[in-house]
Amino acid sequence: MNTDKQWHDLPFSPEDIAEGQSKGFLLNQQAYFLVKKHGQVYGYENSCPHLKINLEWKPDSFLDFDKSLIQCSSHGALFNIKDGKCVSGPCIGQSLQPLKLRKLDHSWQAEA
Ligand code: FES
Known part of the structure; x- marks a missing residue:
């Protein structure tokens, strides 16, 4: 994990993510993803606490079937969208690393 963090422009607007959808991207050579749920956008590092590998099974697919939880495609761990905590699977009790977001005037x- 990069410990020398800085603010970077996102490559897209989180407002363009549809409700109940997710989107992956790279920032400062690290993979991240955003999820929109109930109009709120949540961001996390794209790294499963179990084996530190990417979560998605295909591009921009980070959610379970009914889009209520974040799902790791490797061994099925499930995470709360709101706080990134693992609620089922091999890394239960651990959490995804949150990504801090901020909105400026136009970005x-x-x-x-
Ligand atoms: S790598 Fe995610 S559950 Fe195993």
Whole structure:
């Protein structure tokens, strides 16, 4: 994990993510993803606490079937969208690393 974090412009606007959808991207050579749920956008490092590998099974697919939880495609760990905590699977009790977001006048930034 990069410990020398700085604010970077996001490569897209989180407002363009549809409700119940997720989107992956790279920032400062690290993979991240955003999820929109109930109008709120949540961001996390794209790294499963179990084996530190990417979560998605295909591009931009980070959610379970009913889009209520974040799902790791490797061994099925499930994470709360709101706080990134693992609620089922081999890393239960651990959490995804949150990505801090901020909105400026005409752009969005993330701390990475
Ligand atoms: S790598 Fe995610 S559950 Fe195993």
